[in-house]
Amino acid sequence: TYKGNAYDRQSVILTESMALHLFGRTDCVGELYKAYRETVFTIVGVMKDYPANTELKFNYLLLAPPGYDGFNRRLETYVRVKPQVNIAALKKKIESYKMKVENDKVYTYSDxxxxxxxxPEVHIICSPxxxxxxxxxxxxxxxxxLAFASALMNLLSLFIARQQRKSRYNGTFRTMGASGRDLAYRYLWELLLPLFLAFVLSMVLLxxxxxxYRDYTALEHYGIFDQFVHHLPKARLMKAALILYPLSCILFLSAAMLPVRLLVKTNPSASSGIWKDILIAGQIMVGSLFLVAAIVFYQQYRFTQTSDKGLVTDRIWQINTGFQAAYEKDLNRYVAALKQSPYIEEVTSMTIPVLSSIGDFYCSYITDLDIHREKxxxxxxxxxxxxxxxxxxxxxxxxxxxxxxxxxxVKEYVVNETGAKMAGIDDDLLGTIHLDGKKSQExxxxxxxxxxxHYCPLQYPLDKVFFTVLSQKEKAEMYMTTPYxxxxxxxxxxxRALTxxxxxxxxYEKGEVAPGEQIRYLPDIMEELNxxxxxxxxxxxxxAVICILISSVGIYSLVALSTEQRKKEIAIRKINGSKFGDILQLFFRKYLWLNVAGNAVALPAGYxxxxxxxxxxxxxxxxxxxxFLSVFLITLVIVLIAVAQQV
Incomplete structure (x- = not known):
């Protein structure tokens, strides 16, 4: 550092990125850094950049004694605990302390x-x-x-059907000295090829x-932090898949051991029938769960895309000059020049973006308006x-x-609909002049x-927002700029207009905004919110579509197989004069109860x-x-088609 770490509120430590941005080098100790119009700091050090996944984002550290934040009523303190400390007990003890301040009409300090x-926990809390x-x-x-379970049930059901057809060979193998364990291992070995093919298909899907997945999980920052883009590399994902493949094979083969051993018994028909019923109910359960989830997900997806956001964005472009440029440049001249263009219909400016990726602090400043607050x-x-x-x-x-x-x-405000409900403002209160006792009776x-x-994604609730028009003098007194x-x-x-x-x-720019973020189409920004x-x-x-298809094929195959194995019974009933409807009703009754059993688990869980x-x-x-009724009927129709085709 330069001349020691002077905690005099006049010295700062820059981050490496900020030093490179300002000076193009990191050996800038002793240089002056102009943060605002009349605020100049001495650079006493340069520190390494903070991790990209932290909430502690800053351009410089001001060396000054920490002070109590009277506005936020809190003071963040960082501690390093000893290695042997029980963190859970320490948390519980600290959280048990109560504020020794009397409650007032505004704050309930006892809570x-x-x-x-x-x-890391702070990072998650600060980033909703x-x-x-x-x-x-x-x-x-x-x-x-669930998709894995559905696929394994499907594979197991087809495997059971195949082995039932080969059950007559079991006696031959036994006479040749094969034990039940040998036959079970033989059947399990035949499962490895389908599992390998399933793995290849899963790699293609991955x-x-x-x-x-990469776009969804990426962490991105802009401006001078534009290079901080982190996501899970494909190589790590593939490595995880290669590790999970043998584990999934072992898991499935272990789960398949019991039904396979039952198949190699002398009379496996009864036990295999029970297993088939369990698999049918399981496939119906998984299929119904995915189907109801897919329908609701799609409804929310369409709602997100098509719902009225409350503002018109067509033909509107956002220009971001950056906060530093807004403080150092006269952007009013830029706005005036834009208004003179014959290609531009209208211009407006704001202190913050009109659309925000988070729902908190959507404002230029926070104040306390002295109005009725019963609600x-x-x-x-x-x-x-x-x-x-x-x-x-x-x-x-x-x-x-x-x-x-x-x-x-008279100073005027307009409040949004949500804010009016929160503050108890109704039509009778509109136009009434109030005296703000906290601001010299203004x-x-x-x-x-x-x-x-909707200025933020739909998962965040709208907050109370008051709108006002400030004069240039008021903006200057509040150090307020309009970089947007x-x-x-x-x-x-x-x-022509964009050129x-x-x-x-x-x-009017200082190079702090990434090229792709300087001028953007507002509908694109709105689409990015969600x-x-x-x-x-x-x-x-x-x-979900893949799993629904797998489950549907599994349900159809199992029901068709079970019905096919009773072909002789169906033929005898037809010879004795039974009608198609009677036979269908007889066979369908059993699968109706299986459908009810599967949906009885899936639909409440899905809800x-x-x-x-x-x-x-x-x-x-x-x-x-x-x-939910549609899902039940769809699975019922699949079962009905499978039975009807065999009858």
Missing amino acids: WHIHLRAL ELNTRFRNIRILAVAGL EWLYPF EGTVDDNVLAVDSNFRHFFGIRMKSGRWLDPASA AFRIAGILSDY IYIKIRPEQEE YARQLYTD ASEIKMSRIFLTL YFLHKWLETYAYHVALSGWV
């Missing part, structure tokens, strides 16, 4: 706890989208295990699905500073009241209620897990009874 968390990914990956893992338990009000044409630009509808009037002598009023628009500029291009003028915008962009969920749905639906899965979405489809 507050101090938490001890490992850094990772929780969603881990949840979905667990769903895929369970689906994969090769096809890997791009979807609300918090005083934090998210305020989004926008231009006066914001609502018209994005085509957002008013729920009630009117939009902001920038010429109003007068303000709520002008209207804006219809909700939105342009609405005139029809059939896209190429013009890019030519001007070079005069892209991870859509990719996951595609993976699951692909897996429970799908209900839990849909609860992770703030906005989702409703589970309908017709879905």
Whole structure:
């Protein structure tokens, strides 16, 4: 470091990436770093980049004594525990401490706890989208295990059918001195070839699905951290598959040992019939579970793609200049130049993106508006500073009241529909002038209620957001900039407008935004909000279709085989005058109960897990009874067709 580590609030340590970005080198100790317009730090060191999968993202470390954060009412403290410490007991002890502060009308301090968390746990808590990914990956893992079980049941059922046809050879082998164990090992050996073929097919499927899985599990950062893109390499995935293949073979052969040993008995017909019934019910259970899950997943998939998001994005492009450029450049000149273009219909600017990948902190600043709060338990009000044409630009509808009037002598706010419900704001309160006692009796009023628009993925709930128009003086006093500029291009003028915008962009950027993120089409950004969920749905639906086909073939084959083995009985009944309907009813009754048994397990389990899965979405489809009834009828039709063809 340079002249020691002075904790004087004037020295900083840069990350390696930030040093390369600013100076093109890392030997920049002693240089000056201008963070804001009038804020300059001395660089006293350069540190290695932090891991890409951490929530502790920063450009520099300010060397200063830690202080209490009065706004957030908390102070993060990092501790290194001794190796022999019982972490679980330490967590429990720390969380048992209570705040020795009296509760007030705003905060219930008695409910507050101090938490001890490992850094990976903090990373997950601070990144709610990772929780969603881990949840979905667990769903895929369970689906994969069920697919594995379905395929093995199918293979075992076909194997049993084949060995039943060869049962007459068992007596011959016994007379030649073969024991039951020898015959069992012989049958198990015949299973290895189908298992190998299944492994080859699974590798082909893995090769096809890997791009979807890679895109879904990738961790990406932008700007100067654009190179931090991490995902599971294909080589590791293939290695895991090679390890799992012999383990799955051992597992299946061990599970198959009992029915195989029963087959080599002298009279295996009774026991094999029981095993076939169990396999039929199992195939129906797995098939029904996948079918009901596939239908609901597809419904949510379509809901995500087609539901009204509340704003119009056609012909709108987002320009991201970067925060550093917004502080150092006069972006008002850029906005004015864009407005002069004959190819651009309208321009608006924002302090944050209009669409966010997370649902928290969708605001320009947080304040405390002194309004009625009988229906609300918090005083934090998210305020989004926008231009006066914001609502018209994005085509957002008013729920009630009117939009902001920038010429109003009284400070005005518009609240979104969700915020109005949270704060207890109704139409009677609109237009009423309030005095904010916390801001020197500043007068303000709520002008209207804006219809909700989805600024984040559908799994996150919308928060309370107040909208206001700030003057240039107010923005300067709050050190507020508008690095996000939105342009609405005139029809059939896209190429000319974008060329013009890019030519001007070079005069107002500092190289901190990756080229692919500088100017983007807003519908593409909106599609990316739910892209991870859509990719996951595609993976699951692909897996579900394969498993449904496997289960359907298995159900059909087992029922057809069981019915075929009673051909003599069917022929005798026909000779004695039995009609087709009578015979069908006789044989179908048994499989009806097997269908009921399989669905009795699958449908309640499917309802429970799908209900839990849909609860992770703030906005989702409703589970309908017709879905479960349809699944039951579909499996019933498959069984009926299999029986009818043999009768």
